[in-house]
Amino acid sequence: MTKVTMTVNGKTVSGDVEGRTLLASFLRDDQGLTGTHIGCDTSQCGACVVHVDGVAVKSCTMLAAEADGATVDTIEGQANADGSLNVIQQAFQDHHGLQCGFCTPGMVMSAAALLKENPKPSEQEVREYLEGNICRCTGYHNIVKAIMAASGQDVTAIAAE
Amino acid sequence: MYNFDVEKPGTIAEAAAAMGADEAQALGGGQTLIPTLKQRLASPSKLVSLKGVAEMQGMGKDGNTLRIGGATTHATVAADGSYPALSALASHIGDPAVRNRGTIGGSLANNDPAACYPAAALASGATIVTNTRQISADDYFQGMFDTALEEGEIITAVSFPIPQAANYQKFVQPASRFALVGVFVAKYADGVRVAVTGASNEGVFRWTEAEAALSTNFSASALDGLTVDPDNMITDLHGAAAYRAHLVKVMTGRAVTAAG
Known part of the structure; x- marks a missing residue:
């Protein structure tokens, strides 16, 4: 076992991990942050997306040992300071961007990474950025719409398909 | 996954020494290796993470040659404009989260028959720089998942002559x-x-x-x-x-x- 220390959602945390412990497992099992979901466990579905040192990564395909010393942000750290939903989360609710909700943490984290890089993405850019996030309920349309709305763009012209 | 130790060297020399251990395996971004380990298709005793080797990070143009450190991510290459066709290629590998972890050295060392980087390296007549030597792309690729790399050898950089x-x-x-x-x-x-x-x-x-x-x-x-x-x-x-x-x-x- 090796000791790892990282900053998760602004708090310094540490724990003992095996070499093979995934970052996703460390967050969920050691830290109790079960908002980060393990969907496919093969780095395809994106339900496990978190930010490591400010960029989106699939936490099921990164070792906890590799995140030693890093800054990690998960879905649990996304709400506003007063506990209300942040602009992306609120947009997902307003535009019905989720049904079962399993993919939603990863979708929100990918959306946050996209909007940091590209504050006013086109619909095409949103769809391309979500290539590694799979949703089996929504057909993506309302997810794309929610992210466009969260970026402050008018989405009334985006028809429900 | 079978269990293994993780070593995080800070220099190429330390990485090369760590690779000398029995059943050691280099770890780039892990975007292929970690899924492979999950399937128990490999059982290294030790992973040598190359992410912390500062000399292997980043890229720079020297005259008409673009040198990219072996631990440079696809996202970094995608954002660089000095070899536009190469950046465009990098920008379409995997998905954004994969590009934030995956590295050029890892891709070339793995030599997946459907990977993108091998095509760029071979078409550009790139030079694969390792901790011990320089290998021309024409000599480097030796078949599906097969390369000229010796046991324990690490890709520290790749040099691309920039085409017209x-x-x-x-x-x-x-x-x-x-x-x-x-x-x-x-x-x-x-x-x-x-x-x-x-x-x-x-x-x-x-x-x-x-x-x-x-x-x-x-x-x-x-x-x-x-x-x-x-x-x-x-x-x-x-x-x-x-x-x-x-x-x-x-x-x-x-x-x-x-x-x-």
Whole structure:
């Protein structure tokens, strides 16, 4: 076992991990942050997306040992300071961007990474950025719409398909 | 996964020493290796993470050569503009989260027959720099998942001569988004090089007939009389050998047209 220390959602945390412990497992099992979901466990579905040192990564395909010393942000750290939903989360609710909700943490984290890089993405850019996030309920349309709305763009012209 | 130790060296020398351990395995971004370990297809005793080796990070242009550290991520290459066709290629590997972890050295060391970077390295006549030597791309790729790397050898950098014009065209397999066929065309003062990924049982290869034709006339019409032999092309449920052979010519033509 090796000791790892990282900053998760602004708090310094540490724990003992095996070499093979995934970052996703460390967050969920050691830290109790079960908002980060393990969907496919093969780095395809994106339900496990978190930010490591400010960029989106699939936490099921990164070792906890590799995140030693890093800054990690998960879905649990996304709400506003007063506990209300942040602009992306609120947009997902307003535009019905989720049904079962399993993919939603990863979708929100990918959306946050996209909007940091590209504050006013086109619909095409949103769809391309979500290539590694799979949703089996929504057909993506309302997810794309929610992210466009969260970026402050008018989405009334985006028809429900 | 079987368990293993993780070592995080800070220099190439430390990394090379760590790789001397029995059953040690280099870890780049882990975007292929970690899924492989999950399937218990490998059982290294120790992973040597190369992410913390500062000398292997980042990229820089020296004259007409672009040198990219082996631990540089696809996202970093995608954001750099000094070799536009290479950055465009990097920007379509995997998905954004994969590009934030995956590295050029890891991709080239793995030499997946459907990976994108091998096509760029071979078409550009790149030099693979390791902790012990320099290997030309023509000598480096030795077949599917096979390279000239020796046990314990680490790709520390890759040097690309920047071409006059270049383009990469990828025909994606719709589910995995890997290249069903990918063609990288690069035009240099002394001739054109064409490298094909995704298509052959032998891994990435150069289409020399097309190179000769395009070196005389750099236009898609120069390919008109050429055919690609389907012998030894990959046949799987996504496409037959003859289909892949056909795609090689189509994608080469598109790459030439796009390169201008």
